[in-house]
Amino acid sequence: MEQKEKTFESTWIMLVCISVAYIAGGVLLLLFPQVSLPALCQAMGILLIIVGIVLIFAYFLRKRYLTPGHFEFAGGAACILLGVFALMRTGEVAFAFSQILALLVLGDSLVKLQYSTDLLRLQEKKWWAVLVAAGISIVLAMTALANPFGKDQDRLTFTYVVLIADGVLNIAVVLFLRYAHRVYENQILKNSMEDTEEFQPEEYGE
Incomplete structure (x- = not known):
């Protein structure tokens, strides 16, 4: 169990770091479009x-x-x-820079879709919130890939905004997923303790 928790922790830290990089990169690209x-x-x-x-x-x-x-x-x-x-x-x-960024966002969207399924299996009542976040990311990424914009600069600006939004959604999903896992593990521990007390042998006096 301890090894599993360490694996989860390292994965979540990596996802948060990637998301922070998305946000920072998107903000810098918006602030300095002349780059x-x-x-x-x-x-x-x-x-x-x-x-x-x-x-x-x-x-x-x-x-x-x-x-x-x-x-x-x-x-x-x-x-x-x-x-x-x-x-x-x-x-x-x-x-192809904007398309590459949009593909990264699309990949993150599929990961969030997997997370919503994980939460459903954990019987988390608000699993649908992660599904909605995944749907928003998918729509934004597909819009950036479809390129309905007339100007290249408009396309790039929209892609940078999508990158920032995806980073924020990723962090929110990771925090919610950690919370759901802790609630699930505490519930398992509680059930295990109750089962132990229930099946504890009775003590008989002499």
Whole structure:
């Protein structure tokens, strides 16, 4: 149980960090629209390469190869390859920048959809709130992908706003999910204690 809680905790921390990065990135891109997209894509490529190298080093230093189910090496290799591609094909990546961000939001939406199903199975009464959040993210991401805007700057601005909104929704969902898990675990513990008291052998006097 303790190992499971640590896994949940690390996953939730990672999701919150990603969401904060979405919000910060979206705000910065809105505040500084004059930033060159090719330069931004080059910076993103360098960042991906650095993250990939860190993940691969972490894989070996923490001896993850001794424990199945960890994918730091594969994730690190993927980040390095994507970073190299972003540096080699900066123009193409810059052209598809808003679509890439929209796809990231769409991926998060599917994760939130999975979370709503998890909450339903945990018998959480307000599971539908996460489903609504997932639906909002899906609609926003699909709108950004469909590109109904006449100007490129309008499309980029809308995508940045979607990125911020998705980050906020992600944090809210993670906090709600943590609360639901704690309530569920406390209920299991309570039921277990009640069962123990119920089946406790009676003491007979001599």
